[in-house]
Amino acid sequence: MPTNDLHVGIVGAGIGGVLCSIAIVRAGGRVTILEAAQQLGEIGAGIQMTPNVSRLLIRYGIDKVIGNDLVRFSELNMRRKDGTKIGYTKIQRVEEATGSPWWLVHRHHLHNGLVEVARQSGVEILIDSRVSKLDRLQTGKVAVETEKGREFEFDLVIGSDGVQSIVRRTLFPEVKPRPPTGxxxxxxxxxxxxxxxxxxxxxxxxxxxxxxxxxxxxxxxxxxxxxxxxxxxxxxxxxxxxxxxxxxxxxxxxxxxxxxxxxxxxxxxxxxxxxxxxxxLLVTGPLESWSSPEKNIVLLGDAAHSMTNHMAQGAATSMEDGAFLARCLSLVIGGKATVGDAVTLYEKGRMPKASYKQQVSFLNGWIWHLPDGPAQEARDKEMEPELRGEVPMRSPNLYGDPGCVQECYGYDAEKHADFEISAFLNDGRAVRDGAAIQQERADQIANWFLPDGEHYKIASRL
Ligand SMILES: Cc1cc2nc3c(=O)[nH]c(=O)nc-3n(C[C@H](O)[C@H](O)[C@H](O)COP(=O)(O)OP(=O)(O)OC[C@H]3O[C@@H](n4cnc5c(N)ncnc54)[C@H](O)[C@@H]3O)c2cc1C
Known part of the structure; x- marks a missing residue:
């Protein structure tokens, strides 16, 4: 089977870019990251690593490097402003239903762990390298220039350079991230x-x-x-x-x-x-495309789809993008597809998912900020059974709502990519048929309603 050398340039060493670099090296590619900052690191406070991405940290061995700085918590209490409890989720239940832990970590510890694993994997990270110009060459490659005049050529450029992305501004200058409200x-x-x-x-x-x-x-x-x-x-x-x-x-x-x-x-x-x-809280898009017409420059993370923070899914969605894209690029490295095919598969799989995350994040913000009145009373009443230890079929507490838990936290970006890849390799027909996927989803939701301790038995089958 032919194996192609693929050299990928990633613009931006944020959480999304660095995780993507690790995943691409695991797929067999070579990666150079160009980062504007003079030293690597992350500012800000804690960040939630929900089960949809804790599973990636575990697969790539990043959890081992971060170690005890990954903090687990036991429960979520939803309260009114005066402290009255109105809703409740047992975190262990979410973990068991999704088969992965839910962690809180300081951004700085997360980023250090990612960088250490990236370096150990052979990723080249160049700091003080602010990208100022990108050119699509006749050869199909992309030329990249930094503010300090260094020049590079890559088979594919990934723009993971955040909400004010130069890569996005080059491709889609008309797009302006905006706060949807105050x-x-x-x-x-x-x-x-x-x-x-x-x-x-x-x-x-x-x-x-x-x-x-x-x-x-x-x-x-x-x-x-x-x-x-x-x-x-x-x-x-x-x-x-x-x-x-x-x-x-x-x-x-x-x-x-x-x-x-x-x-x-x-x-x-x-x-x-x-x-x-x-x-x-700036929102970008949803955009009509994340890539150049030649499909050799593509966006990832906040650059493509920054969202409000109300579901704690911004960085998580960037990480999912990176894991998914790397899986698609493994096809290119294995000689089974072009870079264009891989980018097309990525956009097909990830654009609807990112758009869903943007919507559910905005919706949760609306639910949490409801003015006192009938809607707020209905919200509080719907969450009430949770206080008695019941697990309602649906809940406005979206961190514990069974459907939302599976859609956000039960999601496995690599598994999803494999499904799209199998469809691609079978002329549009997935190897696993739709009914099997539906059954899996139904099992996962049913799983939510099992008594404590019974979840892993089913989760391990999935
Ligand atoms: C209040 C708040 C709370 C949040 N809480 C959570 C949470 O709990 N969980 C969660 O998942 N998300 C959370 N988020 C969202 C999360 O912070 C972002 O979605 C995430 O950091 C985006 O990662 P990224 O890698 O796409 O971009 P960024 O983290 O913005 O990284 C972009 C990188 O590109 C570099 N760069 C920029 N321009 C250039 C250039 N021209 N050349 C080279 N490099 C460049 C930057 O220096 C930076 O290192 C929260 C956001 C806010 C505002």
Whole structure:
């Protein structure tokens, strides 16, 4: 079987770009990453690694490198602004139904782990290399130039250069990422010990026997919400006019914004150390295409489909893109398809999925910010059975809604790519027929309703 040498240039060493580089090397390709920053790293606070991507971290051995910095939590509590509990998800149930863990990790630890595995795999990462120009050559290759005048030629260029992507601006200059509403977010971390030693806040992190518990807590209100996991906090609020850049804010403003909330979370906000920023929530697309007409330049992650953060799926979706695209490129390396075929398969599989994630993220933001009234009352009533330990067929608590759990967290990007590849190799007919896929999905959803401990038996069959 012929094997082709494939040299891929990735623009941007963010979470999406670095994971993609690891997956391409695993598929047999060569990768050079060009990163604008003068040193590698990630700013910001914690990030959720939901089961759809924790399974990739495990497969690629990245979890081993990050080690104990991957934190597991036990439950999700949905609350009204005053702290009253209205919904509940046992995280173990999601993990068992999807067959993979749900972690929280600091961005910095995640990124370090990705970079270490990429380097060990032989990925070349060039820092201080801001890409300023791309040219599609007659030969079918792509020429890339950095601001400092270095020149490269690649068989394929992947633009994983974030929401202000130069690659996207080159391909689609008319596209402008925008905040869909005035909604934006502060991000902050309060050390766990600070929360634990304060008698008012202790009960949020300790059980009645004084054992440490790690939970995800959401306080919902019309003018904002607070999502705190391990006291990594995302504090949603609204600004008029909407903001489109990250900017530092005064702590007094953060405190004022959450006046009238549960006294426990107000006390935790008082403990936020200085250095908080306001983050815009910019949405890109959905675009009609993610690639150049020759299909030798393609977008990935926020560059293609930045989304609101309400389902914690932005980075996760970038990682899924990378895993999927690499699987398609394995066809090129194996001599069974052209780069154009691989990019077409990638767009066919990933564009609808990314668009779904954008929609469900926006929807969850709407649910969490409902004004007091009939819709909010209906939301709270629908979640109520969760407090009695029941598992409703559908729930507005989307982190625990069975359909949403399977669509977001049960998804396996590599498995999906293999399905598209098998269809491609069989002239459009998938090897596994649609009925088998439907059955698998039905099994996964049924799985959600099994008593605790029964999930793995079924998950292991899938
Ligand atoms: C408040 C908030 C909370 C969030 N929480 C979560 C969460 O819990 N879970 C989750 O999955 N997602 C979350 N997200 C979303 C997530 O942060 C992004 O979706 C993710 O970081 C995108 O990754 P990326 O690799 O596509 O792009 P980026 O992380 O933006 O990386 C782009 C990289 O490209 C580089 N670059 C830019 N221009 C150039 C150039 N010209 N040449 C070379 N390099 C260049 C940049 O320096 C950067 O390193 C959250 C977002 C916000 C705002």
């Amino acid at each position: 909604n934006c977010a502060f991000r902050a971390i309060v050390p766990y010990e600070e929360v634990r030693k304060d008698p008012l806040t202790r009960e949020l992190v300790e059980d009645e026997n004084g054992n440490l518990i790690k939970t995800m807590e959401v306080w919902m209100a019309p003018t904002g919400y607070i999502n705190a996991k391990d006291f990594n906090m995302v504090l949603s609020h609204f600004r008029d006019p909407p903001v489109d850049t990250v900017c530092p804010v005064d702590l007094e403003e953060v405190r004022r914004q959450y006046d009238g909330y549960d006294p426990r979370i107000r006390r935790i906000i008082e403990k936020i150390p200085p250095g908080v920023s306001r983050w815009p």
